[in-house]
Amino acid sequence: MTEQDITLTVNGTEHELSVEPRELLVHTLRDDMGYTGPNVGCETTMCGACTVQMDGDAVKACTVLAVQADGAEITTIEGLSDDGDHPLQESFQEEHGLQCGYCTPGMIMTAADYLEDKPDPDREEIREALEGNICRCTGYQNIVNAVESAAEKMHAEDAAADGGVIEEGGD
Amino acid sequence: MYPAQFDYEKAGSVSEAIDAISGHSDAELIAGGHSLLPTMKSGLAEPEMLVDIGDIDELHGIEHHDGHTHIGAMTRYADVAEDNTLWEEAPVVAETTEMIGDRQVRNRGTVGGNIAHADPASDLPGAVLAADATVHIAGPDGERSVEADDFFHGMYATDVGEDELVTGVQVPHEGTxxxxxxxxxxxxxxxxxxxxxxxxxxxxxxxxxxxxxxxxxxxxxxxxxxxxxxxxxxxxxxxxxxxxxxxxxxxxxxxxxxxxxxxxxxxxxxxxxxxxxxxxxxxxxxxxx
The missing domain is CATH 3.30.390.50 (CO dehydrogenase flavoprotein, C-terminal domain)
Structure with a gap:
């Protein structure tokens, strides 16, 4: 079967490679390119462990063909911050938002996409936003805590950038 | 869990897509792929060829007109769910797309892919029927339109013919x-x-x-x-x-x-x-x- 030439920009670096049409994006990222942040969990679009951002939106990389992603910009957990210090990454540590950690990259990549759209969510909204990410350890409580805490930090950082005024309420 | 092997072609236009599937006995169109890829990964479908219509510009986007909104077939659920005009003028469609799958699924799954697939347990068919929408279809003989009432025939079966594809859905601004x-x-x-x-x-x-x-x-x-x-x-x-x-x-x-x-x-x-x-x-x- 003929391989296809594709271009993927992963975490800001452009890669040219040849893939079989049937190759899933998560395998291309992990096996061909060494980005092992996205994990292979259920492989049936249910668990969200493979979540990456494709052109800025969270997607499940087990349900995208690499050829479909040709030309796209992909962000994996490795590219979310330079030193693993994105507010979400810090908050997941501080709030014990993980135990085994297998779901964590997907959780964080979905949450990062969500907080861009909705910087000040309530707990119920956070739960709904993460419904496509399954965790079998934590019982979710600390994951919600972590996202809530990260949203507050990001809110405060934005406010600091705007001259130190923290607006109450938000939307 | 790799799908079986297949040939792949990315169509640049509707006519290219129709040419690619016409006369091919075992070609499938792929849009967001969120129904087709799971089916292929589980071995329930093994098409010889996939024609990717996901990047066809003319099939993307939401256009508001006087009295109706046109939703291009490759428009993602997430984009419909965020469309303020649809929330005002056809809330059943906006609310339904917001309730499909999860965030990641809504970032890939498409309106046209959903209704062309016609899964009986999917959410959009009921909304398309309730909204009294019209489905636009293109094929080798040109374009045609079908009322939602005549579009769904059965399980995974619609009015779309072998060499045709859904190009969009027209939703009237009625019954707000x-x-x-x-x-x-x-x-x-x-x-x-x-x-x-x-x-x-x-x-x-x-x-x-x-x-x-x-x-x-x-x-x-x-x-x-x-x-x-x-x-x-x-x-x-x-x-x-x-x-x-x-x-x-x-x-x-x-x-x-x-x-x-x-x-x-x-x-x-x-x-x-x-x-x-x-x-x-x-x-x-x-x-x-």
Whole structure:
């Protein structure tokens, strides 16, 4: 079967490679390119462990063909911050938002996409936003805590950038 | 879990896509791929060739016109769910897309892919029926349009022919009270039963009602007895209750879907309850309840 030439920009670096049409994006990222942040969990679009951002939106990389992603910009957990210090990454540590950690990259990549759209969510909204990410350890409580805490930090950082005024309420 | 091997071609235009599938005995179109890829990974489908229509510019986007909105077939659920005009003018469509799958699925799955696939447990068919939408289809002989009522034929079967593709859905700006209520399958999130409602109000009176159901029959189905139960009178607890009682009355009970999650009998009970919930939500949205 003929391989296809594709271009993927992963975490800001452009890669040219040849893939079989049937190759899933998560395998291309992990096996061909060494980005092992996205994990292979259920492989049936249910668990969200493979979540990456494709052109800025969270997607499940087990349900995208690499050829479909040709030309796209992909962000994996490795590219979310330079030193693993994105507010979400810090908050997941501080709030014990993980135990085994297998779901964590997907959780964080979905949450990062969500907080861009909705910087000040309530707990119920956070739960709904993460419904496509399954965790079998934590019982979710600390994951919600972590996202809530990260949203507050990001809110405060934005406010600091705007001259130190923290607006109450938000939307 | 790799799919079986296939040839792949990315179409740059609708005519390229039609040329690619015409005369090919075993080619499938792929849009967002969120129905097709899981089917292929599990070995239930092994097409020889995939024609990717996901990057065809003319199939993307939402256009608002006087009296209707055109949704390009490759428009993602997430984009429909964020469209303020659709929330105002056809809320049943906006609310339904917001309730499909999860965030990541809504970032990939497309309106055209959904209705062309016609999964009986999917959410959009009921909304397309309730909204009285028109489906635009292109093929080797040109373009044609089909009313939603004539579009869904059966399980995974629609009016779209072998060498045709859905190019878009036209949603009229009518019946601006609408809602979708569903009982999701707890594992998959697909609808065990989902009910989509569109009400055209004349003051407090329901001038016209359109109700479409998912998950109950082998394809999205109008619930005309429930529509009749609320039309021509003010929306009230009584009329909504009557609609719930009537919801399944025109359906052949032996044709009602049945699986390990829910018997036909239970589905019919859910159908009544969720018809009432959808009507209540639509009434609240219209400010008459």
């Amino acid at each position: 009270a609408g809602a979708y209520a569903k009982k999701p399958n707890p594992a998959s999130g697909y609808a065990l039963v989902g009910v989509a409602v569109r009400l055209t109000m004349d003051g407090d009176t329901v001038a016209d009602a359109r109700i479409g159901a998912n998950g109950v029959m082998d394809h999205g189905t109008r619930l005309e007895p429930a529509e009749d139960a609320v039309e021509g009178q003010a929306l009230s607890g009584d009329s909504i209750g009557a609609a719930g009682d009537a919801a399944g009355s025109s359906l052949d009970e032996y044709m009602v879907m049945e699986d390990q999650q829910a018997s036909a009998e239970f589905r019919l009970q859910l159908l009544g309850a969720y018809t009432e919930r959808a009507l209540e939500a639509a009434g609240e949205r219209a400010g008459v309840l």
